[in-house]
Amino acid sequence: MDSIFHRVTIHELIIAIVVVLSLVFLLIMLVLLYSFYKYKVLYQRQIWLQESEQKVIQAIVSGEEISRVDEEFITRLRNPSFRNVFLSVLVASDQKFSGGARNEVNNLFKIYKMEDAAWQKLRQRKSYLVAGGILELAVMRVERAFPDIASLLEHPKRQVYQEAQYAVVSFKGFDGLDFLNTLVVPLSDWQQLRLLRSIGKLPAAHEEWVKNWLSSSNESVIIFTLRLIRKFQLLPFYADVINLFDHTAVNVKVQAIRTIAALENDETVNQLIAAFFTQPIEAQIEILRALKKSRSPQSESFLQQQLWHHPAISIKIAAAEVLIALKQHGYLQRIATDETVPEEIKQVIKHALQEKT
Template identity: 45%
Template sequence: MFLTTSVHFLFLVFMGMLSLVLLLIIAVLIYSFYQYRESLHIFRWSEMINKRISEVIVYGEETSADKNFSTASGHSLFRNLFLQKLAESEKKFSGAAQHKLKDLFQEYGLQEEALKKLNQKKIHIIAGGIQELTAMNVEEALPKISTFLTHPSPQVYQEAQYAMVHFKGFEGLHFLNSFSTKISEWQQLRLLISVTSIPENSSDNIKSWVESSNASVVIFTLKLLRKFQVLSLYPSVIDLLDHPSVEVRVQAVQTLLSLENSSTIAYLMEVYPNQPLEVQKEMLKVMKKSKDLCSVDFLKDQLLKDTDSGIKVYAAEALCAMEKQDYLIEISKKETSPEELIQIIKYALQEKVC
């Protein structure tokens, strides 16, 4: 009796498990079918959208959308895809073509679709919305976008930063006043490209960024100084050669060369001994670029006395740039010259020939 009951119970458990597995299989099949249908829609819609964008760019207002396009444009998934395609296309075109894309954006009322994304919780959706509003120049969205400058996600706050600078230029950099997170190289490049001019009375703001405790803000500001040749802040750049960050010092050396002051090379030689190796190498590169003959004796000392091979290479290359090949050849022929030094000189001379 007990055995019969146990077998019956196990049978029921087995049937229950089997039913559950079947339900899961059915659910997966339904989901897969739904995904397939959605992918098919996206593929077809993408073709329709690409065709429409191409027609508008080539023919302008002379062409109108077909019935299928007009019908699909009421579907939310289609509208989001359309918005995404417009934002992507905007990066590829300029001038009149860009204006046509923005007209298309306005014609189909896609602004609301983009604005809705700013109220979402998913990070990639918010970032995408900011990108789209920026690409389509929806400046009235700027107050809302500015609230994302302090968002915890880099993906979001970087897009907000770019939007601010895209719309407001130099004025949009105000977030640097209190920004404590690292600005990536790519983000710095995006921001630099977007700043096309700086106001005449901007020195105080820029100086505060040079003195920022955030090393990446300082580095970005140095690049800004180089781009716009802000000569008045030369003394502030000099002070950065005592900065705790080696990368800041390297960027400061590059900026000093760019700002073109007759005392730069002499000052670099003066502070050279107290600098980290990486900064010293950058200083030698700057001397090579400047071709200031006041550094010749200094470079000879580095070539002959420094123990680091990299320093010797940069010193030899700098001397070559100053047309001191005869001196280098003479050194290389001395019997007392170490083999390493001879090879370094040969390398530098070969580079000069090339």
């Protein structure tokens, strides 16, 4: 009886091992098949990418003679995957080139009716597709798409409304920034840089808008406006920026200090020093950076005071670095070798001198 039971157990064990090995083999095969499929997809995409780039290069080099309708290429474009690759190459090329080359890229967009594909994306539910459609229509300057794109500024998905923001500014320039008047969601740093890059000039009647944005309840709108003031050197807003030193948000204070440093005049150094004592550490460090950039000898006494008496090590180090920028190496070296000077200050100076070296 024990022998029969023993034989049955071994039999079952063998069956279990075979099943497990079969499953492992099946899993390995599935992984290999999936990897092969992904490889084919990537390989095919690479081929499509090269073909699309070649089509763009031919159009740019040879002009309209090559840009006329290629029936074989139209047949290839019936494949949605190939069409999306070609569309992405057109968008990337349009952003890369300018002048006549850019016009030829835009001609390809029209000749092969890529606008239809972009419109289809705009009507999809997936946010990444909608955002892609917005970008494509904006980059290819399809003006009649503006109302549809503008309606997406209030879209609940971040990817969509950010692309819509960028698109309306691409279409309308500075005037496209009117959405900032009612914007409640944050404007990311990357989005701010994109928008700034899209604005080439300011209209004559920009002052009222800029002043309004500087008093916005949305901190990111204020920060964007400060960057706009820096980019275009809007000197008339100097006093308004100074007033932002009293803003409750540290990030706004820091950006206001950077902007004042960019708009520097004869009073800037004194104003920065006067504001220093009421600022948080982050803003104080930014003020010291501004003084370092200014390299004004009138700040030497103030900097020495911070080196000796400020309670924060980070401020002491920053003050010492500014003194180095003001060619005060001798003063710092004398302190570093004075036996009566506290060890903490000596270490700060040595650190600053080493950083400079």
